Amino acid sequence: MTFRRIGALCGALVSVVLLGCGDDDPGETQVVAEEPNKGIPHLGVDGEFTSDPLAVACPDDPRNPGRVVLGQMREFSFYSDREGAMPLAEGCGYAYEGFAPDPHYFPETPESVWLQFSLTAGGDRCEAFHYVIMRPPHGDGAVKHMHLRYGDAEASFAGLLGMSEGDEDDADKCNPWWSVYCSAGSEGCDI
Secondary structure (H helix, E strand, O other): OHHHHHHHHHHHHHHHHHHOOOOOOOOOOOOOOOOOOOOOHHHHOOEEEEEOOOOOOHHHOOOOOOEEEEEOOOEEEEEOOOOOOOEEEEEEEEEEEEEEEOOOOOOOOOOOEEEEEEEEEOOHHHHHHOEEEEEEEEOOOOOOEEEEEEEOOOOOHHHHHHHHHOOHHHOOOOOHHHEEEEEOOOOOOOO
């Protein structure tokens, strides 16, 4: 008798695992976020990028570093100027914390996914960049571009992602939290 009950329970469990609980609409296709640049070394987070001078007003917004240097997903440096002569924070160490879909553009735009990094080492100047999210370097040819957002230790990944919800009244203006960075020295990379 005990064996029959165990067998019945096991059979029911297998049915639920294989067939599901019946809550999903069988006609609805669910879009699943995929890690961008999968298979590319360091997920493409490597190299030097400068703010795009052709992105209206963004290069002049003090919240957008002029140059960002990414070292194989582990070490980032931020400079206020495009030339990299005025450091904001250098040699900041990071841990990759996975990726998350953009709350505004995903799933309509499946590639709209942000990589998330948290600070693990660096001086006091690195604290302004405690949390960093980025749309990783992407694009065709030599001119790649990326998008970057950051916040201090009081920020959060959810807060940085939530900036995508932005003010619709400013939709035609440059949103500095959608800053565009080109391969170093390039411009017009988000065309």
